[in-house]
Amino acid sequence: MDLEKLKRHFPWITLVVLTLLVGLMDPNFLRPHNLIQLAGDISTLFIMALGITFVIYIGGIDLSAQSVANMTTVLATISLPLFGVWAGVFCIVIGLGFGAVSGFVTTRLKVPSFIATLAVGGLALSVGQYASGQRALYMDATLRDQAFGWMIGTTAGIPHELIIAIILLLLAYFVQNRTTTGRALKAIGAGELAAVASGLKVDQYKIMAFAFSGMFAAIAGLLFSVKLAGGSPTLAEGFLLPAIVAVLVGGTPLTGGVGGVLNTAIGAMIVAVVRTSMLYLEIPATSQQIFFGVVLIAAIALTIDRSKMRIVK
Amino acid sequence: MFELQKVDKIFPGVHALKAVDFEIKRGEIVGLVGENGAGKSTLMKVIYGAYQHDGGQVFVDGKTVRFHNPRQAMDMGVGMVFQEQSLIPNLTVMENIFLGFEKQFVNFGVIDWKKMAEAARHQLKKVKLDISPSTTTSQLSFAQRQLVELAKVLTLEERVQGDLVILLDEPTSVLAKDEIKLLFELVRDLRSRASFIFVSHRLDEVIDLSDRIYVLKDGEVVDVVNADEADVDSIQREMVGRNINKEYYREEQQKPYDDTKVLLELESVGNSGKYRDISLKLHAGEVLCLVGTEGSGREAILRTIYGLQRPESGSVSIKGQALKGFSAKCGVEKGVAYVPRERKIEGIVGGMTVFENMTLSQMGNYSRAGVLDVRHERALAREWIEKLSIKASSENADCGNLSGGNQQKVVLAKWRSGGSDIILLDHPTRGLDIGAKEDVYDMVRDMSAAGIGIILVADTLEEAIGLSHTIAVVKDGEIQKWFDCKPGCKPSLYDLIHYMI
Numbered sequence: 001m002d003l004e005k006l007k008r009h010f011p012w013i014t015l016v017v018l019t020l021l022v023g024l025m026d027p028n029f030l031r032p033h034n035l036i037q038l039a040g041d042i043s044t045l046f047i048m049a050l051g052i053t054f055v056i057y058i059g060g061i062d063l064s065a066q067s068v069a070n071m072t073t074v075l076a077t078i079s080l081p082l083f084g085v086w087a088g089v090f091c092i093v094i095g096l097g098f099g100a101v102s103g104f105v106t107t108r109l110k111v112p113s114f115i116a117t118l119a120v121g122g123l124a125l126s127v128g129q130y131a132s133g134q135r136a137l138y139m140d141a142t143l144r145d146q147a148f149g150w151m152i153g154t155t156a157g158i159p160h161e162l163i164i165a166i167i168l169l170l171l172a173y174f175v176q177n178r179t180t181t182g183r184a185l186k187a188i189g190a191g192e193l194a195a196v197a198s199g200l201k202v203d204q205y206k207i208m209a210f211a212f213s214g215m216f217a218a219i220a221g222l223l224f225s226v227k228l229a230g231g232s233p234t235l236a237e238g239f240l241l242p243a244i245v246a247v248l249v250g251g252t253p254l255t256g257g258v259g260g261v262l263n264t265a266i267g268a269m270i271v272a273v274v275r276t277s278m279l280y281l282e283i284p285a286t287s288q289q290i291f292f293g294v295v296l297i298a299a300i301a302l303t304i305d306r307s308k309m310r311i312v313k
Numbered sequence: 314m315f316e317l318q319k320v321d322k323i324f325p326g327v328h329a330l331k332a333v334d335f336e337i338k339r340g341e342i343v344g345l346v347g348e349n350g351a352g353k354s355t356l357m358k359v360i361y362g363a364y365q366h367d368g369g370q371v372f373v374d375g376k377t378v379r380f381h382n383p384r385q386a387m388d389m390g391v392g393m394v395f396q397e398q399s400l401i402p403n404l405t406v407m408e409n410i411f412l413g414f415e416k417q418f419v420n421f422g423v424i425d426w427k428k429m430a431e432a433a434r435h436q437l438k439k440v441k442l443d444i445s446p447s448t449t450t451s452q453l454s455f456a457q458r459q460l461v462e463l464a465k466v467l468t469l470e471e472r473v474q475g476d477l478v479i480l481l482d483e484p485t486s487v488l489a490k491d492e493i494k495l496l497f498e499l500v501r502d503l504r505s506r507a508s509f510i511f512v513s514h515r516l517d518e519v520i521d522l523s524d525r526i527y528v529l530k531d532g533e534v535v536d537v538v539n540a541d542e543a544d545v546d547s548i549q550r551e552m553v554g555r556n557i558n559k560e561y562y563r564e565e566q567q568k569p570y571d572d573t574k575v576l577l578e579l580e581s582v583g584n585s586g587k588y589r590d591i592s593l594k595l596h597a598g599e600v601l602c603l604v605g606t607e608g609s610g611r612e613a614i615l616r617t618i619y620g621l622q623r624p625e626s627g628s629v630s631i632k633g634q635a636l637k638g639f640s641a642k643c644g645v646e647k648g649v650a651y652v653p654r655e656r657k658i659e660g661i662v663g664g665m666t667v668f669e670n671m672t673l674s675q676m677g678n679y680s681r682a683g684v685l686d687v688r689h690e691r692a693l694a695r696e697w698i699e700k701l702s703i704k705a706s707s708e709n710a711d712c713g714n715l716s717g718g719n720q721q722k723v724v725l726a727k728w729r730s731g732g733s734d735i736i737l738l739d740h741p742t743r744g745l746d747i748g749a750k751e752d753v754y755d756m757v758r759d760m761s762a763a764g765i766g767i768i769l770v771a772d773t774l775e776e777a778i779g780l781s782h783t784i785a786v787v788k789d790g791e792i793q794k795w796f797d798c799k800p801g802c803k804p805s806l807y808d809l810i811h812y813m814i
Binding site: 178179180181183184186187190191193194195196197198199200201257258 | 619621640641642644645646651653655658659660661662663664665669673674676677680683684685687727
């Protein structure tokens with residue numbers, strides 16, 4: 001078996017090895033209850049990563065996801081008393097819109113996606129700051145439970161967040177593998193020029209990928225704000241780096257075309273296990289980003305398809 | 314002094330050079346000719362160090378060498394004058410000449426520009442170019458840039474012990490007649506300083522300039538002739554080999570087309586800087602070939618018809634309907650198919666399976682409400698794998714791993730299965746071996762018999778003449794001349810070349 005074929009199996013092998021290693025340090029870690037808890041805790045981050053996957057899958061990057069999620073926590077908190085359960089729909093549509101703007105700027109104005117999404121992220125951040133008046137806001141507990149109570153809590157020991165994450169994963173998986181949109185995104189990631197020459201409306205599909213990313217970021221933000229019963233423009237701080245790490249460690253390279261949402265699920269679990277192991281090793285939370293930064297660089301260097309990137313600037 | 318012995322170069326699926334023997338003596342000018350894909354550029358790349366040979370040996374002055382990169386080749390006196398010029402336009406002439414070798418002018422980390430200019434002037438004198446070394450390169454004419462490039466290579470003279478070998482890759486392709494004359498005089502003068510390897514499509518020039526000529530075909534040296542004994546016709550025959558016979562291009566299968574049915578009509582279509590006033594009609598079953606030199610506008614015309622480029626004037630109508638929107642999507646919907654020259658980049662998507670590639674242009678036919686019917690897709694792929702005898706392990710094989718000929722078949726299957734009836738073929742046989750080329754010719758005849766209209770930009774003139782019903786010679790973006798190509802009274806190469814250049 002050659003290295004290229006083996007490479008595809010790296011992510012889950014890494015996951016299993018890491019899990020067992022942490023299990024050696026503390027056998028309690030391997031208890032089903034603990035593992036489910038762990039998966040539940042990573043759900044929000046995973047949902048954000050799920051959206052980013054679509055953009056990385058076509059060879060772009062979305063740096064706005066965290067800011068969109070931040071903004072959503074604020075908007076959800078503010079709009080809950082006004083719209084009730086419709087506040088959720090409102091937030092999702094706003095997220096979709098911000099993503100679509102990134103897509104538009106990238107495809108029509110030809111601004112590279114990392115800059116376009118960085119700028120749109122700045123926009124989202126400001127909206128969040130303005131709407132919140134720079135303060136942390138709190139949701140009314142009764143209103144929240146009425147509208148979004150179903151998002152939190154557990155059924156048969158399984159956290160509802162995890163169930164939501166799994167449903168979204170299945171949906172995303174279906175879109176990726178069974179729909180014309182998913183096929184088009186794959187073609188764009190693997191060979192954009194051939195996709196153009198085959199008559200696909202490439203720009204439209206690209207905008208869609210960014211819109212998906214914005215939408216998933218908004219869902220993540222919504223879930224987060226319901227969970228914490230409040231919103232603030234810095235609530236989801238520290239999500240972006242691990243979310244991108246989850247996508248890349250999962251096996252979707254920055255150059256796109258391979259990998260996909262299932263890979264991101266594995267990547268997110270790797271991130272969860274690594275975080276836990278850092279607790280065992282007593283690494284302070286403030287230092288965790290150092291680790292994720294290093295892992296990010298390593299993951300990109302190992303997974304990138306160099307034939308597609310002759311020149312890196 | 315410079316010699317290759319039994320040099321082999323193998324790429325995945327292609328044996329690009331087969332036991333090539335090649336020798337160049339001091340002060341000699343050696344011509345190198347061959348069709349596209351004969352291995353000329355591979356051979357040159359081995360000589361100047363861009364590729365490493367897989368078998369055989371390279372000798373410089375009797376010593377075995379192995380160049381790992383062009384820089385090492387330069388250190389042994391081998392330099393390349395590039396066809397697509399390698400000068401950086403926003404640097405000055407002297408900066409370009411000494412690019413990467415500025416060290417000799419550096420004092421304490423600062424470049425002594427005066428000294429560099431002086432040295433550059435010395436180099437420019439060698440090529441008889443009277444310009445200031447501090448001119449920005451982008452201000453020079455094409456011919457002047459070519460000379461600067463030559464001067465740049467000639468700096469090796471001062472840097473390297475021993476003899477120089479300079480490769481000239483199609484140096485005349487963009488020069489005017491008098492410029493060519495000057496260049497040739499210069500090269501003859503420079504023989505005292507270096508040996509030259511001269512690569513060109515223009516056989517008369519090669520015979521004029523060279524002492525000896527190597528004829529390359531399918532990766533082998535088929536002949537070495539002395540220039541004074543050579544003539545264009547015999548070299549031509551050797552380059553093309555057995556290919557020249559009628560059977561090769563399936564001429565006996567060429568049937569008259571249906572001239573009552575116009576599939577595509579262009580009326581004085583123009584696009585500034587690319588082509589002007591192009592009018593043509595494509596009929597059902599017709600193979601219409603656009604012939605011209607590189608950059609004559611053939612590709613731009615194809616891309617306009619397909620919808621990748623919007624024309625500025627004139628009208629395009631397909632099956633009697635004038636086109637309004639210009640996008641590849643519109644083109645595809647109207648039944649236009651495009652088989653691009655860059656097969657691996659625009660033709661197929663590497664990393665996707667055969668069936669995914671085949672339905673890429675027609676996903677609408679294999680889906681309901683956006684949900685793909687994968688079983689149906691696979692069935693289609695199996696059918697066409699069978700029909701065109703595509704060599705793939707299954708419909709799930711990665712298209713990127715197929716051989717060039719089979720990739721081309723996948724591209725054709727994509728369009729034919731989608732019902733396209735206007736097919737634009739841009740260099741469909743580029744880089745294919747002979748068997749695969751013949752498969753493509755068979756497919757062209759099949760499609761033509763099925764009433765499909767084909768616009769072809771061929772890899773060679775022989776191919777154009779052999780395959781087409783009609784030929785339009787394009788020069789500088791304008792159609793110069795139409796030829797009728799009925800079997801038996803086809804125009805000759807010279808009829809065409811006369812209008813091309």
